[in-house]
Amino acid sequence: MEAYSAVKEKEEYKAPELVVLDRKELLRSKRGYWALRRGQDIFFSALALLLLWPIMLIIALIIYIDDPHGSPVFSQTRCGRDGKLFKMHKFRSMYVDAENQLGDLLKDNEMDGPAFKMKDDPRITRVGRFIRKTSLDELPQLWNILKGDMSIVGPRPALPREVELYNELQKQRMYVTPGLTCYWQIQPKRNEISFDEWMGLDLKYIQERSFLVDWKIIFKTIGAVIHKEGE
Secondary structure (H helix, E strand, O other), X not given: OOOOOOOOOOOOOOOOOOOOOOHHHHHHXXXXXXXXXXXXXXXXXXXXXXXXXXXXXHHHHHHHHHOOOOOOEEEXXXXXXXXXXXXXXXXXXXXXXXXXXXXXXXXXXXXXXXXXXXXXXXXXXXXXXXXXXXXXXXXXXHHHHHHOOOEEEOOOOEOHHHHOOOOHHHHHHHHOOOEEEOOHHHOOOHHHOOHHXXXXXXXXXXXXXXXXXXXXHXXXXXXXXXXXXXX
């Protein structure tokens, strides 16, 4: 099967169509890359945790002062590589009963497909809006990267309830370890991208994966954070 055909970029990227990937070939190819990337993940996540722990402590304190009814860190079950479940950690950006309110908000979902996205989600706290906008809420996932649940770059880890609704093509995004950032994460208007385009970007990354692609995404993520292009 030929790789993705050339695609005309829209702004930075345009998602290719969903394609069937050769899983055995994916697992067999670039073994050296996978081993070195794991070493890179361990080194940089440990370094970041060492350097950023004072900032993370301050963020946790501010979250608690703003809403002392729950833990500053929110842990949620997500699907990792090959659907393996793990606890993903984030700084809490919503009120403690946010999960219970989801059912009432599904009618206002602004994303097609299984994922839920809502620009003016009433469950988000005052501090939560800021840490989402700056992507500071994602910092606890450095621990997930250090443990090996996640990588620095890779498809964002999905909720089990979302994965249950995936078709066979969409499930291919779980052939690799999920990541802190990805092609979708660096799109200028990522929440306006359709669900199939999002999935297409993930499959595009799986085929193109390399250190060059990873660092390109990392640097663009840093730029997006500086310009507050998060959710």
